[in-house]
Amino acid sequence: MGKIALAAIVSSWVVPITIMVNRIVPEPYMDEIFHIPQAQQYCKGNFGYWDPMITTPPGLYYLSLAHVASLFPGFSCVEAASSFSDMCSAAILRSINGVLAIICSIILYDIISHLKPTLDDRKAMLRAVVLSLYPLHWFFTFLYYTDVASVTAVLAMYLASLKKNYWFSALIGAFAVVIRQTNIIWVLFVACTGIIDISLTHGKGNARTAESDVSIKDGLAYATGTSTVGLNLRKRKFVKSVDTVEHSLPGTDASSPSVSSGLVDEIWAILLTLWHMKWELLISFSPFLMVVVAFLSFVYWNGSVVLGAKEAHAVTPHFAQILYFSLVSLLAQAPMHFTITQAVDLFELFWKRRPLRFFQIFLASIVGLLSVHFFSVAHPYLLADNRHYPFYLWRKVIMAHWSIKYILVPIYVFSWLSIIHMLGKCRNKIWILAYFLATAAVLVPTPLIEFRYYTIPFYIMMLHYNNRDDQSWLLTGMLYIGVNIFTMMNFLFRPFHWDHEPGIQRFIW
Numbered sequence: 001m002g003k004i005a006l007a008a009i010v011s012s013w014v015v016p017i018t019i020m021v022n023r024i025v026p027e028p029y030m031d032e033i034f035h036i037p038q039a040q041q042y043c044k045g046n047f048g049y050w051d052p053m054i055t056t057p058p059g060l061y062y063l064s065l066a067h068v069a070s071l072f073p074g075f076s077c078v079e080a081a082s083s084f085s086d087m088c089s090a091a092i093l094r095s096i097n098g099v100l101a102i103i104c105s106i107i108l109y110d111i112i113s114h115l116k117p118t119l120d121d122r123k124a125m126l127r128a129v130v131l132s133l134y135p136l137h138w139f140f141t142f143l144y145y146t147d148v149a150s151v152t153a154v155l156a157m158y159l160a161s162l163k164k165n166y167w168f169s170a171l172i173g174a175f176a177v178v179i180r181q182t183n184i185i186w187v188l189f190v191a192c193t194g195i196i197d198i199s200l201t202h203g204k205g206n207a208r209t210a211e212s213d214v215s216i217k218d219g220l221a222y223a224t225g226t227s228t229v230g231l232n233l234r235k236r237k238f239v240k241s242v243d244t245v246e247h248s249l250p251g252t253d254a255s256s257p258s259v260s261s262g263l264v265d266e267i268w269a270i271l272l273t274l275w276h277m278k279w280e281l282l283i284s285f286s287p288f289l290m291v292v293v294a295f296l297s298f299v300y301w302n303g304s305v306v307l308g309a310k311e312a313h314a315v316t317p318h319f320a321q322i323l324y325f326s327l328v329s330l331l332a333q334a335p336m337h338f339t340i341t342q343a344v345d346l347f348e349l350f351w352k353r354r355p356l357r358f359f360q361i362f363l364a365s366i367v368g369l370l371s372v373h374f375f376s377v378a379h380p381y382l383l384a385d386n387r388h389y390p391f392y393l394w395r396k397v398i399m400a401h402w403s404i405k406y407i408l409v410p411i412y413v414f415s416w417l418s419i420i421h422m423l424g425k426c427r428n429k430i431w432i433l434a435y436f437l438a439t440a441a442v443l444v445p446t447p448l449i450e451f452r453y454y455t456i457p458f459y460i461m462m463l464h465y466n467n468r469d470d471q472s473w474l475l476t477g478m479l480y481i482g483v484n485i486f487t488m489m490n491f492l493f494r495p496f497h498w499d500h501e502p503g504i505q506r507f508i509w
Contacts, residue, residue, distance in 0.1 A: 002121040003106050009125075010105045010132050014098040014141060017488070021142040022091040024492045030387070030508055032144045036090050039064050039144070043088035055306040059153075059179030060096075060146045064088070067096040090144065097148040101141040104152040105132040107159055111463050114162050123470065130473050131462060133480040134332070136452045139487055139509055147452050150180040154456050161190045169194075170287030177295055181305055182442050184295045186456060189438035191288035195281055196430060199273040263429040270430065316447035319371035320405075322440050325454050326415035327408070329461060335475035336467050337418050346421060361413060368409040376405060379448040387505055389487075390449045419461065426466035435460065451509055 028036045034054050039061045041049040068087045075087060109128040112119065119127075132138070140147040153176035160169035173187040274281065304310045330337055350357045382394055398405050423432050439457040446453060467473070490507040498505055 002125055003109060006105055006109055006125050006128055007102050009129055010102050014101055018095060018098050018142055021492065022094065025506070026090065028090055029143070029506060032090070035060070035144050035146075036093055039093050040085065040088045043068065043085045050308075052308040054308050056146050056180050057178045057307065059175060059177075060144075060149050062178070063100075063149055064093055064096050067099065068092060094142065094144045097141050097144065100148045100152045101132065101137075104137075104148065104155060105129070107152065107155045108132065108459075108463070111155065111159050111162065114159070115463060116466075119468075123468075126470060126473055126477075130477040130480065131459065133477055133484065134455070134458070135480055135483045135487060136455045136509055137459075138480070138484050139491075140452060145452075146180050147455060150176065150183060151455055151459065153179055154183055154186045155459065157187070158190050158460070161194045164194075166194060166284050167287050170285075170291055173288065174291045174294070177291065181295070181298075182446075183456075184292065185438050185441045187288055187291050189434060189460075191285050192434045192438075193431060195274070195285060196270060196428075196434070198281065198284070199270045199277065200428075263433065266428055266430045314447070315445040316377055317375050317444060318377040318447050319375035319444055320377070321443040321446060321449065323368060323371060323409070323412040324449060325439065325443055325457065326412055326419060328451055328454055329458050330415040330418060332458065332479075333462070333465075333476065334479065335472045336422070336465065336469075339472070342418065342422075346418065349421060361417070364413045364416070365409055368412050369406060372405045372409060377447045381448055387508055388450075389507070389509055390451065394449065422465050422467070423461065427464055 034051050038049070038051050038054055038058075041047075042058070042061045042065055068084065071092065072084055072087055105128050108131050109124055112124045112127050116124070137148065137151060153172060157169050157172040157176055160166075160172060169190060170187070173183070173190065176183040177187065299305055305315065336342070350361075378394070382388070382390060385391055398408070420432060420436075423435070427435075435457075442457065443453060487507070487509065492506075495504045495506050497503075
């Protein structure tokens with residue numbers, strides 16, 4: 001019943017706003033001028049055509065064909081369409097993202113229920129609704145972009161992995177890569193987290209057995225005088241290593257002190273269990289390996305990760321991107337991070353081990369300063385296109401004065417510190433490390449600052465927060481609604497014109 005109610009809630013804004021957008025902006029806009037004609041060629045059966053300006057694979061167009069095929073019989077009965085290709089209007093193609101947004105909300109609900117089984121349906125639904133309102137995901141629900149399909153596929157892959165359906169998860173992951181090629185990183189992340197969870201679950205059982213063996217052998221050593229010290233120390237080390245991470249698994253007590261255990265101990269525990277389970281893991285996760293091999297073969301054949309416009313999307317070391325992500329994510333979770341409890345927690349975290357924490361923050365600040373000084377990329381699209389909000393943030397904030405980008409570094413560091421602290425309440429350190437590396441692998445090579453690229457890592461972060469305060473979720477939802485109203489009103493009712501190019505221009509993320 002919860003899923004039906006959730007679908008009805010999401011539909012209550014998807015349907016009317018989709019109708020309004022299609023009436024006010026009936027023609028393709030921005031990237032739609034490439035995606036919609038390409039999909040229409042597929043509707044005509046012309047699968048050999050490809051627009052060289054399109055950078056992403058054709059996964060969205062395949063989904064669109066299935067969507068149009070499901071609608072065609074009904075339209076034919078009422079004589080609303082004379083042929084299949086007539087169905088592929090901008091409005092119909094955009095509607096696929098509305099359907100996917102509803103499906104995505106249900107997937108979010110399932111992931112929340114799986115990761116936090118103690119939450120009741122009402123609380124899980126509240127979180128799913130709030131996440132469905134996340135502005136970058138919400139806005140592109142009403143346009144024909146790849147973002148909503150990409151997010152939905154990645155989250156579906158993750159849900160299948162959480163349910164131990166690894167072959168099905170890898171199959172969905174393969175399709176996620178066909179929608180957007182950077183999703184190969186999330187395929188690797190999902191496989192990695194699946195291996196970590198299996199290793200720790202298996203290690204807990206082995207640790208109990210080893211602990212029992214240690215006790216028996218200690219008794220024998222005491223009775224017979226034989227020495228088993230070396231063996232027992234190794235087994236005790238294994239028990240300790242697994243104990244440091246077992247509470248970080250979903251459904252365990254995340255407030256346990258073991259969450260703050262050393263990363264080296266966690267890696268050691270996982271390596272031990274990986275060695276004992278190498279063949280089982282190879283069989284279970286071989287489909288993910290096949291997806292990765294197929295992707296690498298494609299990159300070798302294509303000569304690049306992107307399909308078209310390769311010069312404008314060349315891989316560039318853009319380390320400042322990971323800093324922008326932390327600040328944008330922190331602001332998008334402001335009601336959860338800017339609280340007295342969070343401030344006290346961060347202060348205690350720093351105060352307990354002041355010399356070490358000071359050194360870590362100092363080192364992070366140095367890395368941040370080097371990143372913004374040497375690896376801040378001003379892409380030509382960012383500098384020239386005043387239709388995007390990042391254009392104004394870049395010019396009015398970051399580049400307002402030469403010192404601003406350096407002054408922001410402590411804020412970036414605080415953002416990551418707060419995010420990692422929140423994740424550390426319910427996930428072990430090796431999981432957080434895998435998440436950070438995956439996020440960096442997706443964002444750092446990207447020269448263009450596009451906030452919509454942050455959506456998947458943002459969702460994965462939010463799904464793993466152990467925040468049970470309904471008030472902060474409600475405030476976050478209100479924040480999202482306010483931002484969504486502002487951006488949609490600007491998009492629909494504040495058009496403007498360029499002197500150097502005809503046509504109506506609109507503000508967009």
